Amino acid sequence: xxxxxxxxxxxxxxxxxxxxxxxxxxxxxxxRRFSSDPVRGxxxxxxxxxxxxxxxxxxxxIRDHLAAPLSRARAICLExxxxxxxxxxxxxxxxxxxxxxxxxxxxxxxxxxLETAPSTLKKFVTGRGDRRGKLHVVxxxxxxxxxxxxxxxxxxxxxxxxxxxxxxxxDLAEAKHEKDCLKRLLSPRGKK
Numbered sequence: 001x002x003x004x005x006x007x008x009x010x011x012x013x014x015x016x017x018x019x020x021x022x023x024x025x026x027x028x029x030x031x032r033r034f035s036s037d038p039v040r041g042x043x044x045x046x047x048x049x050x051x052x053x054x055x056x057x058x059x060x061x062i063r064d065h066l067a068a069p070l071s072r073a074r075a076i077c078l079e080x081x082x083x084x085x086x087x088x089x090x091x092x093x094x095x096x097x098x099x100x101x102x103x104x105x106x107x108x109x110x111x112x113x114l115e116t117a118p119s120t121l122k123k124f125v126t127g128r129g130d131r132r133g134k135l136h137v138v139x140x141x142x143x144x145x146x147x148x149x150x151x152x153x154x155x156x157x158x159x160x161x162x163x164x165x166x167x168x169x170x171d172l173a174e175a176k177h178e179k180d181c182l183k184r185l186l187s188p189r190g191k192k
Contacts, residue, residue: 004074007066008160008166010153011078011099013054013091016062017157020069021165029161030069031154034061055095059102066106075112076103077164077185078158079121114165116160116185124181125159 006026008019013036036058037068039050078100081092103113122128125139134152141147141155145162149155166173166182172178 002166003072005069005072006161007076007162008157008162008164009076009078009086009099010156010160011096012153013058013088013095015151015153016058017151017153018062018065019154019157019161020066021161023074023165023168026165029158031149031157032065033151033157034058034065034153051091055098058095059098061091062099063102065107070106071108073107073111075114075164075168076107076114077114077160077167078103078115079160080115080117111118112164114164114167114185116163118180120181120184121156121159121163123177126164127175147174 004023006021006023008021010017013031015035017033019031034053038046039047039054041050042048053087063106081089081096107113116124122137125137126134136157137159138152138155141159145158147155147158149158156190163181166178167185173182
C-alpha cells in the first residue's frame with residue numbers, strides 16, 4: 001500500500017460527515033461532521049438566496065477540511081441520494097451536484113470517485129441489506145472496529161471510508177458480502 005487515503009462522505013445539509021482514512025493504517029483516520037442551519041425567509045427571493053448561501057458556506061467548510069487530504073485520495077465513496085429523507089429532493093440534488101462537481105474538479109485523476117446506494121453500504125457493513133435501520137449499522141461498526149461516534153452520519157462516513165479503502169485495496173475484502181458489495185460498487189451502473 002502507499003501513503004494515500006480513502007475518503008467516505010455521507011452528504012446532507014443537516015449533517016455531512018467525512019471520514020479520511022489512511023491506506024497504510026486504517027486505524028488512523030479523522031472524522032468530522034459539518035452542519036448548516038435551515039434557511040429562513042419570507043419571500044421566494046430570500047429563500048433562494050439563503051439556500052445558495054447555505055450551500056456555499058457548507059461547501060467552503062468541506063473544501064477547507066479536504067484541502068490537504070484530497071491530493072492524497074486514492075478512492076472517495078459517497079452515499080448516493082436518499083430521496084426518502086426529510087429534505088425536498090430538489091435541495092438534495094442541488095447540494096449533491098455542487099459537492100460532486102467539486103470532487104470531480106479537485107480529486108486527483110487516479111482517484112476512484114464512487115457513489116453507493118444506502119442499501120449497499122448497509123449490506124457492506126452488516127452483511128445484510130435488509131431494512132433493519134441505522135442502529136444495525138451503528139452496532140455492526142462499533143462491534144467490528146471498536147468505534148464510537150455521536151451521530152448516524154459519522155458512522156455512515158466511517159463505513160463509506162472502509163468501502164473506499166477496499167475499493168483502493170481490493171485484497172482487504174475478506175467476507176463474501178464485502179466482496180459482493182465491492183463488485184457492485186465497481187461495476188458499471190452498479191450491476192453485479
